Amino acid sequence: xxxxxxxxxxxxxxxxxxxxxxxxxxxxxxxxxxxxxxxxxxxxxxxxxxxxxxxxxxxxxxxxxxxxxxxxxxxxxxxxxxxxxxxxxxxxxxxxxxxxxxxxxxxxxxxxxxxxxxxxxxxxxxxxxxxxxxxxxxxxxxxxxxxxxxxxxxxxxxxxxxxxxxxxxxxxxxxxxxxxxxxxxxxxxxxxxxxxxxxxxxxxxxxxxxxxxxxxxxxxxxxxxxxxxxxxxxxxxxxxxxxxxxxxxxxxxxxxxxxxxxxxxxxxxxxxxxxxxxxxxxxxxxxxxxxxxxxxxxxxxxxxxxx
Amino acid sequence: xxxxxxxxxxxxxxxxxxxxxxxxxxxxxxxxxxxxxxxxxxxxxxxxxxxxxxxxxxxxxxxxxxxxxxxxxxxxxxxxxxxxxxxxxxxxxxxxxxxxxxxxxxxxxxxxxxxxxxxxxxxxxxxxxxxxxxxxxxxxxxxxxxxxxxxxxxxxxxxxxxxxxxxxxxxxxxxxxxxxxxxxxxxxxxxxxxxxxxxxxxxxxxxxxxxxxxxxxxxxxxxxxxxxxxxxxxxxxxxxxxxxxxxxxxxxxxxxxxxxxxxxxxxxxxxxxxxxxxxxxxxxxxxxxxxxxxxxxxxxxxxxxxxxxxxxxxxxxxxxxxxxxxxxxxxxxxxxxxxxxxxxxxxxxxxxxxxxxxxxxxxxxxxxxxxxxxxxxxxxxxxxxxxxxxxxxxxxxxxxxxxxxxxxxxxxxxxxxxxxxxxxxxxxxxxxx
Numbered sequence: 045x046x047x048x049x050x051x052x053x054x055x056x057x058x059x060x061x062x063x064x065x066x067x068x069x070x071x072x073x074x075x076x077x078x079x080x081x082x083x084x085x086x087x088x089x090x091x092x093x094x095x096x097x098x099x100x101x102x103x104x105x106x107x108x109x110x111x112x113x114x115x116x117x118x119x120x121x122x123x124x125x126x127x128x129x130x131x132x133x134x135x136x137x138x139x140x141x142x143x144x145x146x147x148x149x150x151x152x153x154x155x156x157x158x159x160x161x162x163x164x165x166x167x168x169x170x171x172x173x174x175x176x177x178x179x180x181x182x183x184x185x186x187x188x189x190x191x192x193x194x195x196x197x198x199x200x201x202x203x204x205x206x207x208x209x210x211x212x213x214x215x216x217x218x219x220x221x222x223x224x225x226x227x228x229x230x231x232x233x234x235x236x237x238x239x240x241x242x243x244x245x246x247x248x249x250x251x252x253x254x255x256x257x258x259x260x261x262x263x264x265x266x267x268x269x270x271x272x273x274x275x276x277x278x279x280x281x282x283x284x285x286x287x288x289x290x291x292x293x294x295x296x297x298x299x300x301x302x303x304x305x306x307x308x309x310x311x312x313x314x315x316x317x318x319x320x321x322x323x324x325x326x327x328x329x330x331x332x333x334x335x336x337x338x339x340x341x342x343x344x345x346x347x348x349x350x351x
Numbered sequence: 352x353x354x355x356x357x358x359x360x361x362x363x364x365x366x367x368x369x370x371x372x373x374x375x376x377x378x379x380x381x382x383x384x385x386x387x388x389x390x391x392x393x394x395x396x397x398x399x400x401x402x403x404x405x406x407x408x409x410x411x412x413x414x415x416x417x418x419x420x421x422x423x424x425x426x427x428x429x430x431x432x433x434x435x436x437x438x439x440x441x442x443x444x445x446x447x448x449x450x451x452x453x454x455x456x457x458x459x460x461x462x463x464x465x466x467x468x469x470x471x472x473x474x475x476x477x478x479x480x481x482x483x484x485x486x487x488x489x490x491x492x493x494x495x496x497x498x499x500x501x502x503x504x505x506x507x508x509x510x511x512x513x514x515x516x517x518x519x520x521x522x523x524x525x526x527x528x529x530x531x532x533x534x535x536x537x538x539x540x541x542x543x544x545x546x547x548x549x550x551x552x553x554x555x556x557x558x559x560x561x562x563x564x565x566x567x568x569x570x571x572x573x574x575x576x577x578x579x580x581x582x583x584x585x586x587x588x589x590x591x592x593x594x595x596x597x598x599x600x601x602x603x604x605x606x607x608x609x610x611x612x613x614x615x616x617x618x619x620x621x622x623x624x625x626x627x628x629x630x631x632x633x634x635x636x637x638x639x640x641x642x643x644x645x646x647x648x649x650x651x652x653x654x655x656x657x658x659x660x661x662x663x664x665x666x667x668x669x670x671x672x673x674x675x676x677x678x679x680x681x682x683x684x685x686x687x688x689x690x691x692x693x694x695x696x697x698x699x700x701x702x703x704x705x706x707x708x709x710x711x712x713x714x715x716x717x718x719x720x721x722x723x724x725x726x727x728x729x730x731x732x733x734x735x736x737x738x739x740x741x742x743x744x745x746x747x748x749x750x751x752x753x754x755x756x757x758x759x760x761x762x763x764x765x766x767x768x769x770x771x772x773x774x775x776x777x778x779x780x781x782x783x784x
Contacts, residue, residue, distance in 0.1 A: 056553075135671055155673040156555035157627030164626075176675070178555030213555060240558060241549035 047345040051163045051170045054179045055220040063221060066341045067189055073344065074337035076113055087116035090347050093146045094120045094173070095138070097128070097153040102308055102332055103173050103183070107150050110339035116347070119146070134158065135165045142166050148347060151175075156213075169346050177211050177272075183307055184217030186338040188225065190331045191262055194303050199226030204256040204298070206232050206290060207266035207315050209249075210239040211273075214307045215266055219245050232256035233288055236277040253288055257297040264305045265290045265316045281314050291317045303327045355379045356774055357392055361401025361735060365408060366708040367724040376406060378731040381774040386727055397776065401735055404768055407707040408723050409441025409732030411714040412684065414506075414531070414585055414609060414659035417443070417474070419465065420458070421450025426664040426752045428462065429469040431684070434662070434751035436778040438684040439767025441732035442473035443662075444718060447484065448507040454479035454490040456498035463499050471777045472770065473732070475501040475720055480519045480530060486511025489519060496526040501718045504531035506585060509567050513574055520580030529581040529607075529717055534567035534592065535635065544675060546636040550619040554627065556674065559636050561589040568592045572599040575606055583717055584608040586661050588635040590645035597654045607717050609657035610646050612690040613681050617757060618643055629670045629677035630757040633663070647700050656713045660687045664753020682753035686744055688736065690758070692765025696738075731774035740766040750783070 047062055055063070076084055092111045094104050104120065111118045121141070123129070128137060138149065148169045151159055156176030163170040174180040188198060195201055203222055209215045209231045222229050223246040231242060232250040242249050250256045257263055268284065278284050285291075290304070304316075304326045312318045321328060358376040363386065365371075375390040376383060392398055412435065418426035426434075428445075435443045445462065447453030453462065459476045466474035478495035482488045484505045492503055503523065510516040510532055520530055540563040545551050547558025568584060572595055575582040587593060587608045599606045613633060618640050622631045631637060649655045663680025670677050691710070695701050701709070711734070715723030721730045744761045746754035770778035777784055 133668075133671075134673060153673065155675040157674040160626045161629075161673055176555050216553075216555060239552035240547055242552055244549045245553070 048348040049169060050346060052181055052342055052346065053159050053163060053170065053172045055181045055184045055217045055224070056179065058181065060224050063185065063224065066185055066338065066345060067192070069341035069345060070189055070334070070337040073340045074334070076340070077333065077336060082113050083115060084113065085115045086344060087111065087114040087347055090116040090147045091145060092116050092118055092148045092150060092343060093141055094118065095141070095149055095151045096121070096173070097123045097151070098174070100152055102335065103152065106332070106335040107173060107339050110336050110343055113336070114340055114344060116343065134162065138162055138165050142168055148343065171342060171346070174213050176213065178213050179217045180213040181217050182335070182338055182342060183214050184221040186331055186335040187218055187264070187305060188221050189334045189338055190305065190327055191303070193330060193334070194327065195261060198222060201227045201261045202259055203227050203229045203262040203264060204232065204260040205229065205264045205266065206253050206256065207288065208237045208268050209233055209242060209266070210237045211269045212266050218264065219247055223247065230256035234278050253294060254297050257294055260298040260302050262305060263290060263295065263298050263302055267307060267309060268311055268315045270311070285314050289315050289317065290320055292320065295320060305331060308332070354774070355395045356771070356776065357390060357395045357398045358401050358406055358733065358735065359392070359398055361404045361406035363406045363725060364703045364707045365725045366704055366712045368726050370725070371704055376725065376733070378771070378774040381731050383725055383727055383729050383731050386725060399735065399769055399776070399779070403739070405703055405736040405738055406725070407703070407734050407736065408711040408725050409770070409772065410439050410688070410710045410734045411442045411718070411720070411722060412440045412660050412662065412687070413444045413657060413714040413718055415443045415445050415662040415684065416448065416664065417445040418449065418664065420461065425666050425669070428465045428474060430750060430752045431662070431664070432466065432470040432472045432474060433783060434684040434749060436471040436770045436783060437750045437767070439688045439734045439736065439770055440472055440684065441734060441770055441772045442475060442720065442722065444475040444477050444501060446477055446504060446506040447479040452479050452484050453477070454482050454484065456491065456494040459495050459498040459500050471783065472772050475718060477502045477504050477506070477531065479503065480505045480510050481515060484508060486515060489522060492519070492523060492528070493526050496528055500528070501720055502529045502531050502583070504533065504585070506531065506533045508537065509533050509535055513570055516571065516574045517578055520574060520578040520582070524580060527719065529583045531583045531585050532567065532571050533585050534564045534571065536563040536566040539563040539566065543636070544632065545622050546619040546638050548619070548639065550623055554623060561591055561638065561642070564589050564635055565591040565595060568595050572596070572604065572606060575599070575604050576602070581605045586611050586614065586635055587655065588614045588638050588642060588646070590642050593645055593649045593654055597649070600654065607656040609659040610650065610655050611661045612658060612683060612687045613757070614638065615643065615646050615650070616690055616694050621757065625757070627674045628757065629672070629674055630681065630755050632674065632677050632679055633681050634679040647695070650695070650709070651701055651705070656709060657717065658687070658691060658709050659714070660684055664751050665755045666752070667754065670755050680755065681757060682746070682749065682751050682755045684751060685749050686756060686758050688767045689742065689763035689765050692736070692738060693763040697764060731771060733771040734767060735769035736765065737768040738765050740764070740768070742766055
């Protein structure tokens with residue numbers, strides 16, 4: 045178990061071998077989710093803490109359920125109701141939690157690199173649940189896992205990632221994870237939302253989304269992060285939808301059996317139309333289910349529980 | 352004769368007198384009284400054996416932040432000038448972004464008084480160009496000049512707009528002082544953390560384009576052309592800015608510029624390699640290898656006039672936080688000389704003469720302060736360098752309160768051996784006297 049006791053901060057630094065270990069472990073753990081009694085004793089006596097400096101529905105619940113299904117105890121710190129409001133620093137908050145006996149911290153933070161910082165502060169493992177515009181490694185893993193539910197292998201697949209690449213940690217983790225496993229990744233959006241020199245990460249970048257979607261096996265739509273936008277990145281939601289949102293017309297460029305993905309939460313009618321989001325080709329809810337399995341695998345492999 | 356100091360056997364470098372020779376130096380009453388072969392050690396109180404060492408005019412750091420008044424928890428004039436003495440500097444100029452800002456003569460006088468009482472080296476206050484550094488109204492630069500300010504800057508920010516800059520530059524013609532501008536287009540750099548490019552993309556941090564610097568460099572040069580005034584550009588970090596400055600100089604404008612040791616040594620990759628170490632967070636940001644190489648070329652071809660540290664000490668509390676929340680800046684006084692020797696002199700990018708020019712003579716000239724030469728009759732500000740001394744950077748031993756350095760653990764060859772201010776030895780062999 046090469047991940048035992050380690051941090052999971054990025055997919056960029058994770059070896060392909062470790063990625064495949066997590067994927068195969070998740071594959072066997074996923075079965076637990078469909079049992080009538082969803083509880084195995086694997087992580088009994090372990091305590092994991094979710095420390096969220098940003099709002100979250102999916103990721104936080106997913107991590108907590110993953111821990112609970114394996115009998116770990118969980119505590120959740122939402123900064124909106126914690127001493128962070130009194131001005132406590134991240135380092136102090138984390139150290140105080142650690143001395144209460146926590147075995148692992150899962151953190152989401154609006155500032156890129158915060159999980160690296162936390163890993164320097166703490167001796168216990170840190171799992172990145174999304175740091176700013178940097179990475180969201182378990183999202184990348186659950187997306188790859190979901191693709192593999194529908195496609196035989198990642199190698200050679202054409203994946204189009206659409207939308208706000210610049211502000212997206214999901215895009216970065218997917219780029220690193222998918223290219224490592226041999227996919228051909230294209231990214232597209234208005235050029236104001238494409239970060240500089242993105243092609244150096246091994247992807248092709250387009251400011252006409254149709255060119256990225258052309259012949260794609262997977263069309264991955266990112267959430268337009270309205271909270272991170274400055275005024276001048278695009279003129280209006282209406283115009284964004286018209287030129288860059290995924291609708292039937294744009295989807296027609298993809299392969300007929302292409303699947304549609306989105307990390308949630310969706311801005312319906314902006315980056316994706318409702319008919320597509322709810323169509324049979326959409327695997328958006330599968331992503332959510334698989335997220336629990338991936339996070340079970342991550343916690344299991346890091347905390348080194350034994351069956 | 353008991354106040355005398357004799358520096359024996361060193362290799363004396365003087366860019367103004369064009370001396371590069373083994374000579375002895377006799378100092379009396381704060382002045383250099385003799386410079387000759389083999390001066391007899393008669394009744395001299397102190398002799399420094401400078402055999403194998405380099406003796407140069409006292410180094411002047413024309414860009415520091417001493418933080419007093421207002422941010423004494425980061426640094427104060429006492430700790431900052433001790434750091435300067437340890438670093439081989441006989442004088443420092445301090446920027447006005449204090450609290451209150453140094454925008455009137457009473458703050459200037461206050462800084463000078465504290466420096467007089469507690470300072471280990473000379474302190475030259477730089478006054479704010481505008482009241483409160485707010486960019487709206489000119490500050491009383493004449494009164495500040497009279498009180499002892501040597502130059503004017505809104506450092507931390509650029510002079511707000513072309514019209515204020517034009518007026519300040521014209522007005523200063525009556526007071527014989529230079530504007531030192533911080534070139535940064537604040538709209539283009541807003542919320543930026545690192546250089547704009549692949550590294551900012553990989554780190555997911557907002558990038559600061561090189562053009563943010565170059566736009567203001569270009570603006571400032573055009574205004575200098577309009578006014579025929581004097582301009583010094585702080586902490587230049589990009590190839591494009593250097594090209595603009597090179598052209599301005601060839602057009603005969605009175606434009607000078609400085610570069611910091613860290614921009615000459617580190618690239619943006621360092622932020623990546625250190626896993627978001629906030630000690631690499633500095634403004635302007637660390638740039639690319641291409642920029643570093645052009646800075647080094649500009650250092651040897653004369654486009655760059657000065658190496659200045661932009662010494663920006665911060666408390667651990669300001670750095671031991673998330674990257675976006677961390678303060679910009681590097682504590683530079685105590686690593687500058689070793690970095691310059693190890694990374695620039697020893698590899699042959701500059702020689703000792705050029706080092707003395709850009710770290711002593713040129714800053715003295717730009718600021719209009721004494722020093723920069725070792726000729727008889729001149730003020731006895733002297734820096735002695737041990738070119739072979741090898742040391743590891745360890746911020747725990749800094750005199751500065753700011754331990755924020757990205758160079759921790761670097762083994763560097765070359766170190767200041769003695770710092771002599773007005774004929775008085777303030778640092779000898781790595782110890783304050």
